[in-house]
Structures are given as C-alpha cells and as structure tokens.
Amino acid sequence: MQPAPITIGTRIAQLAAEHPDRTAVVSVPPRGERASLTWAELRRDTDCAANALAALGVTANSTVAIALPAGLDHVRATLGAWQLGALVIPIDSAASGRELAAFRAAIGEHVLIDSLDWYGDDPTPREPVGSPRSASLTGGTTGQPRVIVRSRPWVYDEGNYLSASDISHGVREGQVQLVVLPMYHAGFGALYQGLALGHLVVIMERFVGSLWPRLVAEYGVQHVRIVPAYLRMLLDVPGLADHDLSSIESLYHGAGPCPEHVKRRWIELLGPERVYEDYGSQERIGAVAIRGDKWLEHPGSVGRPAEGAIRLLDESGEPVGAGEIGEIYFRGARQPEYVGSGPRLAERDGYLSIGDLGRLDADGYLYLVDRRSSVLNVGGQNVYPAEIEEVLAGHPAVADVAVTGVPHEYLGQSVHALVVPGAPVSVSELEDFCRANLTAGKVPLSFALVDELPRRTSGKLRRDQLTGLQR
Incomplete structure (x- = not known):
C-alpha cells in the first residue's frame, strides 16, 4: 500500500510529538540576543499564525507574499500560510519601492506580509488543509520579474522526506544546518526542507563572515548551503583555518561559477568528500x-x-x-x-x-x-564574460569583478572589466595578467577600478546596474 501523503505542517506536528522540547530553529542576529523555538513551540506558533491569517481571509486559494527578513517571523508566517494550503512567495525585504511595486504587479492578487502586526495568540490547533506550494521571483534585475511556481508542493510521502537532490548533496535527516542565504533566494528551500528533515536549523539573520566559523563550531553544523561570493568572503576571515570546521559533512554551493582557487582552498579546508557543487535554475528543468x-x-x-x-x-x-x-x-x-x-x-x-x-x-x-x-559579439567573435571574470578573479589583488560590453566604433562591442581591488593594483598589471591567461580577442580593452559592484544579498550580480560604473 502506498504511504499516505502528508503536508509539511503535518510533518512538523509529528516532530513536535516525537521530541517537543528539542530545539527546532535558532535565529542569530549579527549582534544581540538570539531567539529560538522548540518543536512544540514551532507547532504552537504555526497554529497561531494560521489562525491569524485565516482571520485576514487567507485560504487554500490565496497567494501570500512574505517580505520579511530571515528569522523566526519568516518561519511563523510561512508555516502559518502553508497550514491553510496557500501559495507562498518570498520577497526581498530590502527591495526598493520600485522593485517591490514590480514584484507585486507580477504576483497579482495577494496578501502581503511585511511585518507581524497581524500575528495573534490563538494557539487552537488547526489541521492542515489543501496542498501548500511556493513560488520564486526571478528576472527582477531586468525590470520584468517572473514568478515561477515550485514544481512540487510541500507534501511528502510518509517516511520519504529526502529528495534526490538532498541525497546527491550529502544531506540526511536529523542534521544541524546553518542557513546563510536570504529567504528570497536559496535560503528559503534550505530552511523549510531542513525542517521537514528534522534538522536543527540555525539561521544567520544577516551573513557576517567572521561569525560564520564561530557558529559552525558552536552548534556542530553538519550541512550548509552557500554561494561562491560568500565562500570568497570567508577566505578573508582572519584565522579561518584555526576554527573547528570538522563537524561539516556537506558544504554545498551553486548559484554561479566558483573561481578555481576558491574551490581548491575549500577542498583543502574540509576535504574533497565534503564539498558539493551543483548547477540548476529557478525553472527546475534539470540539474x-x-x-x-x-x-x-x-x-x-x-x-x-x-x-x-x-x-x-x-x-x-x-x-x-x-x-x-x-x-x-x-x-x-x-x-x-x-x-x-x-x-x-x-x-x-x-x-x-x-x-x-x-x-x-x-x-x-x-x-x-x-x-x-550575456555573450558579447566583439568584431564577429563570441566572447563569454564569465570566462574573463573567472580569470580576473584569480588575480590575488582582485576582490570582485564583472565583465560587460561597451559600444565600439569598429568592433561593435568591446570588452570592459569592472574590478574591485582587494589590494593595490594598476590597470596595466590587470592587462598583463589577462594577456598571460586569455587569447588576445578576450583581453578587456578597458578597465574601471570601482569601490563595489551592485550585488544582491544573495551574491547575485545586478548586471542592469553596471552601466553607470563603466567609466
């Protein structure tokens, strides 16, 4: 007989019954007091949130947009909406007014949760209904956001909670997981799948490189999902190798190319069997x-x-x-x-x-x-910015880099590199480095040394904002 499907809300109720006093989730601010919930408290707060959202008219046919930062309030709002069978869409809580308007227009009719003013204290148990789903916003940097629905609802076959992706990335049930990515990015799936797997989930409310290794050692973190931009930042943490990182079973990165020297250093730090990488997309067509x-x-x-x-x-x-x-x-x-x-x-x-x-x-x-x-047409030759960015990222004085195209009278486009120095470096040094590592047609014709590049908190480059930095 096929096991009965259960929702993520039912799964949390099961875990609360199994070990009510065990900590389920901890929220860690950069400074100040931490907050946590046991599994019993998580179950109670989910019911409180569901009852409060139901009073606002949320049903299984509703879309709930959650514009809250990473933390316990995000957990309460999301699980409460799912208890009612709603479709949940996480939004960047730091989005500008223009971006937020574009996001909301793309979502259509919805309930926006951007504070917890609505939250109540009615813990009356509420049975999960419907088929809770989620969707993600993408394309926002182009000014034309799209909302892609997750192909699978947050429903599981009883006793079968690990996905094929979990298994291929060294994830197992009952781990301690450190969530460092934003809720509108891959942090959302990491957090809520972690709860379904019975993880102790430790949330960094904001990524701080110097705090990361301390949390790994303190909580005995076994799994973490991360992006290359954060991996590069962590290598600059003084004494990183002196911290106890031995508990990590799987460090899993994606969402962009990782420079080879960064990847090799993490393999040295953790061992090759503990470092995982994947490539996929928001559309989830394959990986x-x-x-x-x-x-x-x-x-x-x-x-x-x-x-x-x-x-x-x-x-x-x-x-x-x-x-x-x-x-x-x-x-x-x-x-x-x-x-x-x-x-x-x-x-x-x-x-x-x-x-x-x-x-x-x-x-x-x-x-x-x-x-x-992204491909540039330079005098009829296809030039790939990612290849040039990877080369420049390997220069010891380069902290960050983006490559774009600028109009050229004869070539149509020419290659332009925007470089954030991590140490004193001249344009001529960068040119020589590129000539030594790239064919002549790929060497940037122009460089700009800039203070920073426009990136989201997820580390993703905002290419639409590079134009103003090109000179």
Whole structure:
C-alpha cells in the first residue's frame, strides 16, 4: 500500500510529538540576543499564525507574499500560510519601492506580509488543509520579474522526506544546518526542507563572515548551503583555518561559477568528500552535481546529471562534440508553471533549455561557459564574460569583478572589466595578467577600478546596474 501523503505542517506536528522540547530553529542576529523555538513551540506558533491569517481571509486559494527578513517571523508566517494550503512567495525585504511595486504587479492578487502586526495568540490547533506550494521571483534585475511556481508542493510521502537532490548533496535527516542565504533566494528551500528533515536549523539573520566559523563550531553544523561570493568572503576571515570546521559533512554551493582557487582552498579546508557543487535554475528543468573528489578529476566542471539527461546543441539543433560549446538542454522536466505570464522555454525533442551555454568533456561532465544573452559579439567573435571574470578573479589583488560590453566604433562591442581591488593594483598589471591567461580577442580593452559592484544579498550580480560604473 502506498504511504499516505502528508503536508509539511503535518510533518512538523509529528516532530513536535516525537521530541517537543528539542530545539527546532535558532535565529542569530549579527549582534544581540538570539531567539529560538522548540518543536512544540514551532507547532504552537504555526497554529497561531494560521489562525491569524485565516482571520485576514487567507485560504487554500490565496497567494501570500512574505517580505520579511530571515528569522523566526519568516518561519511563523510561512508555516502559518502553508497550514491553510496557500501559495507562498518570498520577497526581498530590502527591495526598493520600485522593485517591490514590480514584484507585486507580477504576483497579482495577494496578501502581503511585511511585518507581524497581524500575528495573534490563538494557539487552537488547526489541521492542515489543501496542498501548500511556493513560488520564486526571478528576472527582477531586468525590470520584468517572473514568478515561477515550485514544481512540487510541500507534501511528502510518509517516511520519504529526502529528495534526490538532498541525497546527491550529502544531506540526511536529523542534521544541524546553518542557513546563510536570504529567504528570497536559496535560503528559503534550505530552511523549510531542513525542517521537514528534522534538522536543527540555525539561521544567520544577516551573513557576517567572521561569525560564520564561530557558529559552525558552536552548534556542530553538519550541512550548509552557500554561494561562491560568500565562500570568497570567508577566505578573508582572519584565522579561518584555526576554527573547528570538522563537524561539516556537506558544504554545498551553486548559484554561479566558483573561481578555481576558491574551490581548491575549500577542498583543502574540509576535504574533497565534503564539498558539493551543483548547477540548476529557478525553472527546475534539470540539474547536475559534483563532489569535490570528482571535481579534482575534472577541475572546473559543475558535474553530471543527478537525474534525467543532458544534451548540448548548436544553433541549428544538432549535437556538438566533446569540448565544443553548445546550448544546454535537459530532459525529464516540463515547461515551468508561472503565476501570471512567463515565457515558454526553448524545447527540442522533449529537452528544455534556459539558454545557458556549456561544453561536455569526454566523460560527460559539464562545464559552464555563459548565458547566451550575456555573450558579447566583439568584431564577429563570441566572447563569454564569465570566462574573463573567472580569470580576473584569480588575480590575488582582485576582490570582485564583472565583465560587460561597451559600444565600439569598429568592433561593435568591446570588452570592459569592472574590478574591485582587494589590494593595490594598476590597470596595466590587470592587462598583463589577462594577456598571460586569455587569447588576445578576450583581453578587456578597458578597465574601471570601482569601490563595489551592485550585488544582491544573495551574491547575485545586478548586471542592469553596471552601466553607470563603466567609466
């Protein structure tokens, strides 16, 4: 007989019954007093939130947009909305007025939770209803946000809580997990899947590099999901290697390319079997994954498919050979579901693509090149900004870098590099470094040394805001 499906709310009620006094979640501010909830308190607060949201008219047909920072209030609001079967969409709590207006327009009719003024103290138990779902905002940096619905609802088969992705990243039930990414980013899935797995979830309300290793040692953190930008920042923490990081079983990063020297240093710190990487997308059409030991055999790769299959095709739809650049297509997924409108993805013979470019080696390992939309046409030659960014990121004096195109009278576009120095460096030094590591056509014709690059708190580069920094 097939196990009965249960919602995440029912799962939390089960865990509260099993160990009511065990801590479920801890919220850690950069400074000041920490707050925590036991599993019994989490169950109680979920009911309080659900009853309060129901009084506001939230039902299983409602969309609830949550614009709260990482912390216990976010947990209460999300689980309360899911108890009612609502669709939850996390929003950047630090979004500008213009961005927030664009996000809300894309979401359509919804209930906005941007404070806990609505929260009540009625703990009357409420049985979960409906099929709780979530969606994520993407494309906001272009001014045209889209809302992509998560393909799976927050419902599980009884006793089967680990996903294929969890298993491929060294995740297991009952771990201590440190959540460092924002709630509007990958921190959302990490936190709530962690609760379903019975994790003790430690939330960093704001990422602070010097605090991270102390929390790992204090709580015996076993799993953490992170992004390359944070990994680079952590390497600058004085005495990082002197902290006790031995409890970490899986450090899992994605959401952008990781410079090779950064990756190698983390493999040295933790050991190759504890460092995981993946490549996927908000549209969830497919993913590849790789562990550190395999990465050392295929340096620079983001892995092989954990499930499904992958093809690389040229512009005419023909497969490319090993080592040749092609557009990445995944099999085994469906067109994304949107709240409101959204584009259909390119599809060929049941394979879908979001437009990323890559190459496969002879063993079938994928190497990312760039987004097709980011490719520069320099005098008829395709130039990939990500390749140049990776080279410049390897310079010891470069703290951050972005590469873009600027108009050129003869070439159409020329390569322009925006560099945040981490130590004194001259443009001529950067030019010489690029010439030593890139073919002539890829060496930037111009550089700008800037104080910082426009990045979201998730580390994602805001390319739409680079124009003002180009001179």
